[in-house]
Amino acid sequence: DGSYKVHVDKASHKGDAGTYAVHLYYMLDGKRTYITETTATVPETQVTGNLTITNQTSNGFDVVVTNVSGGGKTVQEVRVPIWSDKNGQDDLTWYHADKQSDGSYKVHVDKASHKGDAGTYAVHLYYMLDGKRTYITETTATVPESQVAGELTITNQTSNGFDVVVTNVSGGGKTVQEVRVPIWSDKNGQDDLTWYHADKQSDGSYKVHVDTASHKGDAGTYSVHLYYMLDGKRTYITETTATVPESHITGKLTNNGSYYSVRGKYDDIIIVNKKHGLSKDYNPGENPTAKAAFVRLRDDMINQGLNVGRSYSGFRSYDYQKTLYDNYVSRDGQAAADRYSARPGFSEHQTGLVFDLTDKSGNLLEDARASQWLKDNAHNYGFIVRFQAGKEASTGYMPEAWHIRYVGKEAKDIHDSGLSLEEYFGIEGGDYATSSKPAESKPATTGAINLPATGTYTFTGRASIKAEAKVSSPELAYYDKGMSVNYDKVLTADGHQWLSYVTASGARRYVDIATVKATETKPEAKPVAKPADQPSLPESGTYTFTGRASIKAEAKVSSPEL
Known part of the structure; x- marks a missing residue:
């Protein structure tokens, strides 16, 4: 249209804001000739920045910084100091915001870095301009209180037991130190109560396998409770029930x-x-x-x-x-x-x-x-x-x-x-003929028995078979009164007299046949056989024992020996 135009960038004028002088000259016959003049005004640039809080959960939140401007100066760094409103600024953290592809900046805040505090958080925005930290703006964020949570699911229910799966495990801001699952059947109160330690799985859930053999083989309803260990204390979470069906095995x-x-x-x-x-x-x-x-x-x-x-x-x-x-x-x-x-x-x-x-x-x-x-x-x-x-x-x-x-x-x-x-x-087993056998044995004789070095011995009472000639050695089996054994050794050890022989499999075995009086070795705790008849005794008095007798907390044969 015959006009002329110039674009002026203040960056070519040291970034100055304010009034600019604008003069007009022509070149006429090779000479620069003044024509007219005016002024222009470049306004001061504003330092800007907006804070937005997103993704607020009980675990933390995100801070997004937009409209970032240094007011004509280069923003060298975006910093975001954040702290909760609990206990002053004892959890103050200066975050370095990361620039995103859209030109915004972002910070993720995990409350675990702020002592797990829930509630209000102060969020401030600073820029680094010309090497100096410059305050821009501020806002607040809210972290809701965490809820203690946990869900129980019963799987794989059979007549032999079931599995317990624990999901959605949360300690409400506290560390779940242990997941415990107490379980018992509805038969006979809580006499089979077992506290299970649940094992953590790769997907973050926890699992317990329950075998009915650990609960007296009970079928029916089982109570399943869930507890967490939080701050060293056992905390109830929830409960459910499981059903173990009756076995269809008849034994017929x-x-x-x-x-x-x-x-x-x-x-x-x-x-x-x-x-x-x-x-x-x-x-x-x-x-x-x-x-x-x-x-x-x-x-x-x-x-x-x-x-x-x-x-x-x-x-x-x-x-x-x-x-x-x-x-x-x-x-x-x-x-x-x-x-x-x-x-x-x-x-x-x-x-x-x-x-x-x-x-x-x-x-x-x-x-x-x-x-x-x-x-x-x-x-x-x-x-x-x-x-x-x-x-x-x-x-x-x-x-x-x-x-x-x-x-x-x-x-x-x-x-x-x-x-x-x-x-x-549920079928009959045991011996060829019905016999009554005591639960445990003791040496049938006190004092060493005069025996040849090898021979056949017929037992006068129940005698323990062991892998070692020691009273403390576990009983492997036993001989009953009237049974006999071919032995190849007689020895005294641990205050007892023993017969020894080699089994068909080549293993050496020892049989406890008598307590040797000369030793002070205490025999292994074994209940004695039931007396043949009841002695006639006064209501009170002094009694001298004719054999070893068990002391118990109750007048019951089934009560443990004290």
């Missing part, structure tokens, strides 16, 4: 002419013990399914470096078992042989479902580490350790760590129950 035995069986959860289970025998003609050989599972188990044990050999004892026919049993009777006597060997027609080996493991030396497996592995893992292969310590009253046999029985899928249920096969199905 049937006999098909060859063997007894009971209906399990998944299959019919063959039952063989001293009360339930097999037909002499039953000769199935090794069960192929059981054999394949056994080979897998044995090889896994070997591959894990356990002391397990490849040899084993599996299927035995009726006639083979008769020969084996008769040899044991000839060597040790029938009473002793019945403790560790089955009579023909009463051996689980005749089913083809049983395998005896050996160690690398070819002896029956008694290695502690391998035996524990077997006890903990055999069910994963469909097996149970058939004869375990403390179960002789139901199984009828001394503990045999090496003897495993294939039952298939139900092996896990039996293992988890902590019961013997007889106890699990």
Whole structure:
């Protein structure tokens, strides 16, 4: 349009604000000629910045800084001092705000950096301009109080137990030091109350597995409560209930002419013990399914470096078992042989479902580490350790760590129950004939017995079998009155007289037969047998004991010995 134009940037004039002189000159005939003049005004630039609080939760908040201007000066840094309104400025923190792609700046505030305080927070904004910290503006943010929270969910409810899952775990601003879950059944009050420690899972939840065997096998309703440990104190959170269904196992035995069986959860289970025998003609050989599972188990044990050999004892026919049993009777006597060997027609080996493991030396497996592995893992292969310590009253046999029985899928249920096969199905077991056996034994005689160095000894009372000639050594099994044993040593140790012999598996055993008066060694605490008859006594007086007698807190046989 024939006009002329100039753009003036104050950056070319040292950034000056205020009045500018503007003159006009023409170049005429090569000479600069003044024409006119005026003035222009550049207003002062404002330092600006806006604070916005976002994402406010019980854990903290975000601070967003927008409209950032240094009023013509370079903003070298954006700083945001923040503190809660509790205890002055004892939690004051100077945050460096990070520039975002849209030109704004951002700070995230975690209340954990402010002593976990809830409530009002002061939020100020400063710029660094020309190396100096310059106040810009301020606002406040609110952190709501945290709520103590936790949710209980019951999963995997079966007749053997259930799982408890704890989610949404919050200590309301306090650290949850521990998650505890007390659980009990609705039977007999809280006599089975157990405080479980919940284990934290990878997803932040907590979990407890409840086995009914730890609650007297009770079915029905269970109370499940949730507590946290907060500041060292146990704090109630919430509660729910779980239901354990009644087991459908009936324990009803049937006999098909060859063997007894009971209906399990998944299959019919063959039952063989001293009360339930097999037909002499039953000769199935090794069960192929059981054999394949056994080979897998044995090889896994070997591959894990356990002391397990490849040899084993599996299927035995009726006639083979008769020969084996008769040899044991000839060597040790029938009473002793019945403790560790089955009579023909009463051996689980005749089913083809049983395998005896050996160690690398070819002896029956008694290695502690391998035996524990077997006890903990055999069910994963469909097996149970058939004869375990403390179960002789139901199984009828001394503990045999090496003897495993294939039952298939139900092996896990039996293992988890902590019961013997007889106890699990509620069927009769024990000895060939009903007998009354005291719970524990004591030496039947006081004073050393004059015995030859080797020979056969017939017991006059119940006597403990142990792995060491020590009173404190755990009882492995026992001999009852009238039983006999072939021994190869007689020794005195720990204030007692002992017989010693070597078992069929090659392990040496010791039997406590008498207390030796000459020693001051205190015998292991063992209850004595019930007196044959009740003595006639005055209402009060002095009594001299004729044998060892237990002191208890209650006049009950079941009360613990004090």
